[in-house]
Amino acid sequence: MSPRKTPALTSTHIVYAVVLVTIAVGAVLVGSAGRNFFSTGNISDILTGTSVLGFIAIGQTLVILVGSLDLSVPYVISLSSLVAATVMANETGNILPGVLAALALAAAIGLANGLIVSGLKVHGFIATLGMGLIISGYLASNYKGSAGQTPLAFRLIGATGIGPVPVSTLIMLACAGAVLLLLNRSRLGSHMFAVGGDLTVARMSGIKTRVPVIAAHVLCSVLAGLAGLLLAARLGVGSPTIGSQGGYDLLSIAAVVLGGTLLAGGKGSLVGTLGGVLIFAMMDNIMSVLQINPFLKDVVRGVVIVAAVAVYARRRTLGRPARFSDTTGPAGPPDTRPERIQKDTGVTA
């Protein structure tokens, strides 16, 4: 009846070990190019790189935990940037209405996604693919290029920082903190894990199983909306292609998976996701500094994602501790064993 020891090394540990390795590799490579990886400017660059993907990956973590996916995020980002920029129309007084309008629209899209997934039982992959296409079609037919303009005060959010830490990254981390609290210390968070882990168990425990799914989709869309706002602040305008150019749908899913969250749902860690985002941001930074061909960047990203998931998959199959080893058994080499067992299996005859 002794409980099996839980593995001390969780996937989150591995992610942060990789983060450290990336830092070391970055320091060497960037140093060899005659630059300082740890300079304030470079750190600021890396952290800026984490913020947009960070927002989206936090939301994507929630959606994946409940056993769904969100492929509509790039279009929500574009739409959010356009709505914000056009409502603001370079008027400082319109910042709040612009932000609220963008986030409300994002929330509505998330609600629609959540209702389709939980009510109509369409898998998140298909539901959000469809939603993404709908928004994409709307954007393509209504916007020929960038539109609206964000006022200077709003643009500052994308440009200022406290020391090397950009304000946008701080907002992202604040969101992460709130979501972390939600996941680990609230009923809703607990129920998200439950619904993604086993829908039947969740239902039998009296959980209204649609609520966590809908909540995850709404939060994911709102976070994508925040990413859109940040991009609008950086660009100064709204853009119908800013989301899809970034490839944020697949990249965010990759960051979540790299962070150790099970694609099937029910198991994962937001802290791991943030590690995944950081790894991607550092890889981007290193490769930019080294002026590596952008297409090669994708090759490197691809290799990292596949390698990471391969490592997790291997860990999962090695769930059970070994009782005997080939070289040294617990009580001496195995080929001396038969003599020590009194009754051989023998043959009845």
Next chain:
Amino acid sequence: MDNDVDSPAGSEAVLRAAGLSKSFFGVPVLSNADLTLFPGQVHGLVGENGAGKSTLMKLLAGVHQRDSGTIEIAGQAVDFSHPTQAHAAGLSTVFQEFNLLPERSVAENIFLGREPRRGILTDTRTMQARTSELLAELGVSSIRPGSPVSSLSVAQQQIVEIAKAISYDARIISMDEPTAALAGPEVELLYEIIRRLTSRGVAVLYVSHRLKEIFDLCDIITVLKDGQVVGCHPASELDDAALVRLMVGRPISAYFPDIEPGTAVGEVVLRAEKCGNDQLDSIDLSLRTGEIVGVAGLQGSGRTELLEALFGAAPFTRGTMELSGVRYAGRSPREAVRRGIALITEDRKSEGLSLNQSILDNALSVVRSVFPSRNRKARAGIPAMFSSLEVGARDLSQEVQYLSGGNQQKVVLAKWLAVNPRVVLLDEPTRGIDVGAKLAVYQLMRSLAANGAAILMVSSEIPEVLGMADRILVLRDGRIAGTAPPESTEEEVLALAAGVRADQEASQ
């Protein structure tokens, strides 16, 4: 319907169900069933698979809604549309399939859906403290509230299920095959827990296929057959034979069929020498044609691992094996199947069957994937095979998921019979199936042996091993602790498995 059970002196029935009926897709699965539970009593519910036991439990628990009939709890008429309403009324159910989330902690599982809160946040400390109290009530100290359920043994998970059930302040707990996944000493622990519950006045509804447990535990036994209550008697008025007669409606003279005439133990088919891997060590065994060898051992002793190693699913990393005198590497299941080895796995739903494929596709899956050239011939033989196995199904195109456990197991067997294996490895072949289907499995094993197959059967039910095997290998901690003859007693085998000093008695 006879109903000669009186209420125990001075106690009112805590649950009274009358005339319960339920049909699925027009097929009646339960008709006009009555059930009365009294506080502090264990009420056994027995019957073959498909007799309606699980349906009855699920009606009481609010998982399914009854078509007709009444349910009263403590004199109040109730009508549950969801298990949570049953919980609120003091009735909780430990279902056969675990209702636990493996990645979440013990405490999180027990309080899932009703986590204690302080402000808007969950109160983890209270949750863990109350979990500890619940486990202490059950007399269990080995489980930590913060451990993930996936790190617990099957028996511990079962305890967590029970803790979850009593955490609703249940006056009635129904348990569906709670020992299906437990071995000897763990069953004892469950008995102890049930005694604690009844001493507190809880009424327990206990479903099991293991008659020994029914007689060990139950005060009253209700027998279901084909969806109807065919008897409700105090346990003291029944014995094994009478109970089995009620269940199957026909006498089973010998529970375990005799060896078929013409069965001869012959040449060694499979031989393993000094084999081992990370779970097993010093495995020496030989299986002969026509022989049934049993494998006994406690949970975690390496029983399943032994079968998986012989089958190449988790191969041996040292030692040598021979099949009919020719070297056998045992590197992959495909190699094993090619060489004539079959493995009937313990978990038929996830490892033995494609649940949403037809009976026919399941039965031919091994032939098609390993011996495609034999497909046509095997296909032709399938209908005859299924009628001889007495599979209760509409037709061969029916999806396997709609069959009862016993019939699903027959499909698994058919899948392997279709390739005529020389060596048949069976892992808990009768787990969770009814008496009739068990008998069919035993008879099939006998006829396979008569046709010259070598059979290695793992079972945690020692009487089954003793009743079927020509000799019994007892595993302990990944090694063969000894061989027991079929005349051994259950205690001798258990002693050998547990490593208590009983080696002499159990030796040949």
